[in-house]
Amino acid sequence: MTTRFGPVLRPDGTLFRLWAPDAKRVSLALPEGDPIPMRAGQEGFFELMRPDARAGQRYRFLIGDQPIPDPASRRQEGDVMGWSVVRADLPPLRRPTPPRPWHEVVLAELHVGTATPEGSFEALIGRLDHFVDCGITAIELMPVADFPGRRNWGYDGVLPFAPDEAYGSPAALRVLVDAAHERGLGVMLDVVYNHFGPEGNFLPLIARRFFTEAHHTPWGAAIDLEQPLVRRFFVENALMWLGEYDFDGLRFDAVHAFAPPGGDLLLAELAEACRALKPEAWLVLENDHNAARWLERDGDGQPRFYTAQWNDDAHHALHVTATGEGSGYYADYAEDPVAALGRALAEGFVYQGEASAHRDGQPRGEVSARLPPQAFVNFAQNHDQIGNRPLGDRLAAALEPERLAFLRFLLLMGPAIPMVFQGEEAGLETPFPFFCDFSGDLAEAVRQGRAREFSEFFATAGELPDPLAPETMEAARLPWERMTPAALAAFQTLAAQRRRLVWPLLATAYHGAELRREGAILSWRWGFDAGVLCLLANPDVVPSEIQLQPRQDGVTAGDAVFDGTHTRLGPWSACAWVEPT
Structure with missing residues (x-):
C-alpha cells in the first residue's frame, strides 16, 4: 500500500505532505529560514518537495500563523509541540526468525516507562532474558505513541506514528523488537485508534471531518470512520508497525468505541491490509461488544479477520470469584460467579446475547461457543483492571497466596492464550495507578474526573494518588530485585507444564x-x-x-x-x- 501520510524520503530530497482539508493556506517551517508556502493538491492534501531536506531534517507546519507538528510524524523531537523529524531508514533485520505459532504464546503486558528502572526501549532489552527464563514467550508493549509530557499511561497519545522520545528513538524500538526475536520472544504493540489525547492534537484545526458530533465516546466526539482517508490514516499506521518495526502483532484498543457504520469498515480494512502484509500477524481486539463474528475461522481453522480478543468476561468472572467484589460492571457476574467462570473458560464469552444489567438491560454479545480457545486471551489482571482502581492495587496486595495460585493455574493450564501483567509472574504487589503529565486547567480536570469516576464505582475510594505527581509513576516501577528464583518458581513450573500438556493439543x-x-x-x-x-x-x-x-x-x-x-x-x-x- 502506498503511503499518503507523512514525509517521503527520496533520492532527490523529501516530499512533505499534510492532509488539511479545512486549511486555506499551509506553510512548511524549518529551523532556518522563512516559512515556505505549500501547494494545495487533491483531496485536501498540501505538498512541498525540498531537494535539500534529508533524514534528520526537523520541520513543522504553519496553519496561518499557528505552528503544528505533523500528525503523521515518524519521529518527534522536544515533545508533541516540538519539531517533527524526517526519520532515517530503520536498522535492517539482524537475523530473520520464523514467527512463533500463536498457540504457543504466553503473554506479558508491559509498560515501557515502568517495566525497568530506566524506563526505555534500550533498558528493556537487558531484561528480555527474564521473560525467556520464566516461560513467557511474547511481550505486549502498551502504547508508545507520542504523548504530551514525560509520563503517561500510554492512552493519551496524539502522534500515533512517532514512538515517544521519553522511551527512546525509533531505531531503539526497532532494535528491541529484533533483540526479542533473537531470543525467540514475540512482540506485540497496543495501538489506539478510537481517540486522541486531550493535549497536543491539532487534527480538529486542520481536518474537522476527522471527527463527528453524531457519535460521542468517553473521550469526546468520535473519530469519523466513514471518511475513507481517516480509515486510511489508521491502516497505514498499523502497517508501519508490522512492516517497518517487524512487530509480530497488534492489539487494537477499545474497538467498541469505533463510531458505526465506519467502525466495521475500519475493522475489515485493518484485517485485510495487515494480513496482506503479514499473513501470520497476531491481530487482537479489545471489544466490549463481544462481537464473535470478527473471530471466525476458515475451513482450515485460520482466522478470517482477527486472531483473538481480550476476554474481559473471563477476567470479570475470575475477579468476582476470587475477591467477592460485585460493584460496577462486576455486578453482571456477581449473582453466580462460579457459573460465569465455567462458561467463560468453556465458551469464551459469558454474555453471548443475554441482557446486561450494567448496560440498562440491553443484550450484549454474540454466540462464541463454536470458536476455539485460542480466539481468546485470558488474564486475571491487566493495565485497565489494575490502573482503574483508586489505588492501582493488584490482587497480590489483597488475596491469599492460594487464591493467587488458583488463578494462575486456571490461566496457564486452560487452553486460552494466557496473559500476565508485568511482575505478576513473580507475584509482585507493585501498584499501577493511573498517571500522566498535564498542566494547568487540564491537570485539575483530570484529578477531579478520576475522583468522580471512583466515587461511582467504589464505595470508599479513600485518598487517591495524584495522577499528575511524578511519584505516582515512580510507585509503579518494577522492583527487579524481587524477581528472585523463588518468587518465579511456581510460574516457571506451570509454564513448563503448559508446554508439555497444552501446546500439543492446541496445534491440532x-x-x-x-x-x-x-x-x-x-x-x-x-x-x-x-x-x-x-x-x-x-x-x-x-x-x-x-x-x-x-x-x-x-x-x-x-x-x-x-x-x-x-x-x-x-x-x-x-x-x-x-x-x-
Whole structure:
C-alpha cells in the first residue's frame, strides 16, 4: 500500500505532505529560514518537495500563523509541540526468525516507562532474558505513541506514528523488537485508534471531518470512520508497525468505541491490509461488544479477520470469584460467579446475547461457543483492571497466596492464550495507578474526573494518588530485585507444564468443550484431534469432591487428593490432565 501520510524520503530530497482539508493556506517551517508556502493538491492534501531536506531534517507546519507538528510524524523531537523529524531508514533485520505459532504464546503486558528502572526501549532489552527464563514467550508493549509530557499511561497519545522520545528513538524500538526475536520472544504493540489525547492534537484545526458530533465516546466526539482517508490514516499506521518495526502483532484498543457504520469498515480494512502484509500477524481486539463474528475461522481453522480478543468476561468472572467484589460492571457476574467462570473458560464469552444489567438491560454479545480457545486471551489482571482502581492495587496486595495460585493455574493450564501483567509472574504487589503529565486547567480536570469516576464505582475510594505527581509513576516501577528464583518458581513450573500438556493439543483441530458442575466443583473437557484437556477446579472456601480420577501425569494446584475413584479438592485447588481421544 502506498503511503499518503507523512514525509517521503527520496533520492532527490523529501516530499512533505499534510492532509488539511479545512486549511486555506499551509506553510512548511524549518529551523532556518522563512516559512515556505505549500501547494494545495487533491483531496485536501498540501505538498512541498525540498531537494535539500534529508533524514534528520526537523520541520513543522504553519496553519496561518499557528505552528503544528505533523500528525503523521515518524519521529518527534522536544515533545508533541516540538519539531517533527524526517526519520532515517530503520536498522535492517539482524537475523530473520520464523514467527512463533500463536498457540504457543504466553503473554506479558508491559509498560515501557515502568517495566525497568530506566524506563526505555534500550533498558528493556537487558531484561528480555527474564521473560525467556520464566516461560513467557511474547511481550505486549502498551502504547508508545507520542504523548504530551514525560509520563503517561500510554492512552493519551496524539502522534500515533512517532514512538515517544521519553522511551527512546525509533531505531531503539526497532532494535528491541529484533533483540526479542533473537531470543525467540514475540512482540506485540497496543495501538489506539478510537481517540486522541486531550493535549497536543491539532487534527480538529486542520481536518474537522476527522471527527463527528453524531457519535460521542468517553473521550469526546468520535473519530469519523466513514471518511475513507481517516480509515486510511489508521491502516497505514498499523502497517508501519508490522512492516517497518517487524512487530509480530497488534492489539487494537477499545474497538467498541469505533463510531458505526465506519467502525466495521475500519475493522475489515485493518484485517485485510495487515494480513496482506503479514499473513501470520497476531491481530487482537479489545471489544466490549463481544462481537464473535470478527473471530471466525476458515475451513482450515485460520482466522478470517482477527486472531483473538481480550476476554474481559473471563477476567470479570475470575475477579468476582476470587475477591467477592460485585460493584460496577462486576455486578453482571456477581449473582453466580462460579457459573460465569465455567462458561467463560468453556465458551469464551459469558454474555453471548443475554441482557446486561450494567448496560440498562440491553443484550450484549454474540454466540462464541463454536470458536476455539485460542480466539481468546485470558488474564486475571491487566493495565485497565489494575490502573482503574483508586489505588492501582493488584490482587497480590489483597488475596491469599492460594487464591493467587488458583488463578494462575486456571490461566496457564486452560487452553486460552494466557496473559500476565508485568511482575505478576513473580507475584509482585507493585501498584499501577493511573498517571500522566498535564498542566494547568487540564491537570485539575483530570484529578477531579478520576475522583468522580471512583466515587461511582467504589464505595470508599479513600485518598487517591495524584495522577499528575511524578511519584505516582515512580510507585509503579518494577522492583527487579524481587524477581528472585523463588518468587518465579511456581510460574516457571506451570509454564513448563503448559508446554508439555497444552501446546500439543492446541496445534491440532478443536472439537468443542464440555462443562460439568457438581456443587462448587467445575469440570471442563476440551476436545482436540490430539487428545482431551481435562481440568477440575474448586473455587470455594470449603473442600468438595467429585467422582472423577485424573491421569497420573496430571498437574495439581492446592490440596488435591485422589483415592482411586474420587477426587477431593480442597479450597482453591485444581488439577489438569490430558486423555487420549
